[in-house]
Amino acid sequence: MAAESHDAKHRQLDEVRKDPQDTYLTTQQGVRVDHTDDALSAGERGPTLLEDFHAREKITHFDHERIPERVVHARGAGAYGHFQPYDGWLADYTVASFLTDPNERTPVFVRFSTVAGSRGSADTVRDVRGFATKFYTRQGNYDLVGNNMPVFFIQDGIKFPDFVHAVKPEPDNEMPQAASAHDTLWDFVQLQPETLHMMMWLMSDRALPRSYRMMQGFGVHTFRLVNAEGRGTFVKFHWKPALGTHSLVWDECQKIAGKDPDYNRRDLWEAIEAGQYPEWELGVQLVDESREFDFDFDLLDPTKIIPEEEVPVRPVGRLVLDRNPDNFFAETEQVAFHTANVVPGIDFTNDPLLQARNFSYLDTQLIRLGGPNFAQIPVNRPVADVANNQRDGYGQQRIHRGRTSYSENSLAGGCPVVGGTEAGAFAHYQEKVEGHKIRKRSESFQDHYSQATLFWNSMASWEKEHIVAAFRFELGKVDHQHVREGVVARLNHVDHELAVAVAEGVGVAPPQQAETPNHGRSSPALSQANSVTGTIATRKVAVLAADGVDSTEVEQIRRGLSERGAIAEVLALRDGKIRGANGGEVDVDRQINTMASVVYDGVIVPGGADSIRALSADGYAVHFVTEAYKHHKPVAASDEGMRLLQHAGIAEAEKAGGPNGVVADHGVVTAAGGALPDDFLAEFAAALGRHRVWDRDTASVPA
Ligand code: HDE
Known part of the structure; x- marks a missing residue:
């Protein structure tokens, strides 16, 4: 067994960890059971009796063992670890001390996942990978719910149900499982050019990680850091793996899906058990608010990156995963991440995808985890003190004492007291907003191709070959010719040679000339060829x-x-x-x-x-x-x-x-x-x- 971290979070979890040693078999009521293989019956060959409380309880509990799987990111693997900043330079930008105090070691739980497949699907499918981190900070839980790709398929969260319905197995026959190579996804893509940049990432080797330990992570959205004076700074979060960013090849992925469907999960588990603890460096790209409009894309648009050559990624600290969960369901399945779990010093922007996420996670968890008390589940509990007037509900674990459950009160001396920022309270960043109530995508969100081209231009020749092969494979599985044609037409806006190469493989007439000329710019940081350690x-x-x-x-x-x-x-x-x-x-x-x-x-x-x-x-x-x-x-x-x-x-x-x-x-x-x-x-x-x-x-x- 690997050495284990034993921080505040683990001391808290120790109280609920249960070992089977030196125990007797009991009912849920603690009554010892003398027999668990035969039900109580009237005579040796007679009917089973209702009074067999042990049999009834055992079967009833079993009947209720399953909970809904996550609507997306259903399949995942998690681990505990810790995060520690290298030094304090970020203190000029944020009051979040877990990012700025080199003496503060914050416990974390990280869950990696695929997106489209069900809980029992294979690991090595072509998909985005989730990279969600829960920091149990002293100021409360902060969740960085990211992916291994820095952009997303859509710009506004209202389209998320459409996108997910398109990528998930088709509704008539629930096929294909955990695969994007089917008509509905590509129909969505050809009709929604905002997907193009992300589709380039999805068709690249990034969608086939060799290991969760060899993947980058990204917060995707532009978030905001807030300092002691209340000044905001735009921020993009990056995780960089110590082992480099590496991928499998597609043929290999398809074979591993049969030989070892748990390939990525097993790899993470075994590395931690062997004491080879995976590590990532947290980095940030910072943009002063005065520079908000200095870019040829909108910082609020989640289909865009800030090229690292324009704004460097500055190192902040180190994440280490050093302990496997004891129980998959209790920990990895019940962990609940939420983009709105923020702590003082970190805030949102008006990215319309982020705004929708800030609603969705809490909402989905209410049904997935069966009511409003899931924050009391051990893996979700903060190490910071919790006190409020929220009461009752399914699964309430706390015994709130006293006569008051309202605020303000005088009967309990006003407690829990509403503190100000001086007491470490979260204060929302004060941003001036005005406008008409409208349903309209901003003009600044309309360029869907430049960064898809940037990505393509940045690839090594072998990466380009893999991308072409991936488009050919995926479109080759699409039955509708007009969908294949539609996708090729979109690719012709990204790069003419790419469009021709894909067209030639999938029986579509190659376009005669480029629709949009290639701007010729590239960003070396995007190529995995440059991440070899x-x-x-x-x-x-x-x-x-x-x-x-x-x-x-x-x-x-x-x-x-x-x-x-x-x-x-x-x-x-x-x-x-x-x-x-x-x-x-x-x-x-x-x-x-x-x-x-x-x-x-x-x-x-x-x-x-x-x-x-x-x-x-x-x-x-x-x-x-x-x-x-x-x-x-x-x-x-x-x-x-x-x-x-x-x-x-x-x-x-x-x-x-x-x-x-x-x-x-x-x-x-x-x-x-x-x-x-x-x-x-x-x-x-x-x-x-x-x-x-x-x-x-x-x-x-x-x-
Ligand atoms: Fe999620 N996403 N998401 N997502 N997401 C969920 O929350 C959602 C998006 C991500 O290991 C769900 O508890 C909407 C971007 C990860 O438990 C749900 C939108 C990014 C995980 C949900 C997005 C993510 C989720 C499903 C568009 C990368 C797994 C179960 C507005 C930055 C976390 C759950 C884990 C899970 C909604 C888009 C990452 C339904 C509405 C962009 C890593 O709430």
Whole structure:
């Protein structure tokens, strides 16, 4: 079990944590039960009796175990941790001390999620990921309910039900599950050009995170910081993962959805259990209110980013997740985030999407969690004191004493007292607002294409290829030709080459010329090619072996990878132990057919003639190597191991290394003759640290 943080929140939770040790089975009333396998009946073969209070209670409770899943973001995984600012520079802008006091370590609970799928759907679908953080600050709970993409599909919250109905499974047959590749979503898109920027993100690799630990997070909206003088500053929140921002490839995602539908959830859980605590840096982009109209987009428009090259992201502090929940339902399912959970120093703007969210979260939680007292559920309880005159309701946990439940009162000495800002009370930012009551989208929200083009222009060539392939895949699943045509016509406003490339794949006549000329601007910060850190920490590497493997090499590989923070797992044709070439035994971690290359970041095949003969005769093992190569993963082999690579059709292994030499060619690392040279693992680790070998052409590889 990993080391656990034990802060104010955990001390509070300890009071309700229950262990089964040293307990007797009882009813909900605490009465011990002597038998729970047979109901009380009239005679051995007679009817069950109503007076069996234990059976009735047991079944009734079971009958009521389910609650509605979240209408969006139903599938998620959560963890506890803490946030701590690096220093106090942000104090000029906000009174929120959890962001400015380097001595203040704030407990948090974070929940990551997919959006469209149901609670039991797969993790590796093409989707946005939620990244919601609850900070249990001393001033009350602050929730930063963000996503892993910095923009959104729509500009005004009133369209959210339409958008969600379009992306969710279609209403007649509830298909497809957790997928955007269907007619209704793309019909919505072709009719709503405001979706275009977000659709570029959704068709990019950002929608396929390798790990929740390797995802950026964004607050999306422009929020407002408020300082001690009451001065406001516009702010965009960013989370940057310490491990870099990395993605899977689409073919891999589809396979993982079957091999391990819990892939991202398991990855988060295992990393925390192993003490490899995921980390993010919180950063902010600040814009002085005097500069509100200095941009060629509206700061209140949630379909726009502020390019980092225009306004830099300044580091604020560090988030670490170091403890898994004890109970999925009690914690991850019952946690309730709300954009309107703010603390002094943080406020809203008039972003019309944010305004709608400020209504929606509390509203949905009233039904999802069964009434108005869900803030008393342990995971949701603040560590700050709670006192008010809100009373009663389903599930009330507090025993409010005294005769008063109104304000003002004199009978209870005026308590709870209404304090001012000097007492730390929240005071809404005073913004002057005037206007006519109208239903109209602001003119400043009308440019739907420039930033979609900016995103496209900023991509590396392999990222562009993936985007084109994604559009082709998704539109290829759309039955209505006019919908395909409509989307291509929209893309022609983003970039002509993109529109043509997509059109050619989906049977639509390519547009003759650009609808809107490409402005040629780019923002390097948007490309994942620029987020490589070189670390291989927590990466999983498969080592393929059978009886007769060179066990010294296996040992060297295990040690070398572990020293670099990665994890090697020996996969063999059977579980247990296998024989080494020169005697000795090797422990097998997994039987190869219970796993697949798609759940590993790279593969190494050590030498040993018998081992390679056995692996080469096993289609699953051969496929394992081909598939890893297909997905641009580093593949390495030594001595006879190279024969398995050759057998798998890997061209680079044909010209493999001479005696005691190491050759690294397009992420295929080979070494021949004698002991494993030092460079072998160094080269492999270097390729792994780049995440994938994108310049390898794998189009013709059959896997
Ligand atoms: Fe949400 N969203 N949302 N959303 N959202 C919910 O709240 C909603 C939006 C986000 O792990 C719901 O408790 C509206 C943007 C996350 O528990 C619901 C609009 C962003 C989560 C809701 C948006 C998000 C939710 C469903 C448009 C990124 C999961 C269950 C106006 C900045 C939180 C619930 C968790 C969940 C409404 C748009 C992020 C229905 C009306 C933009 C991460 O209240």
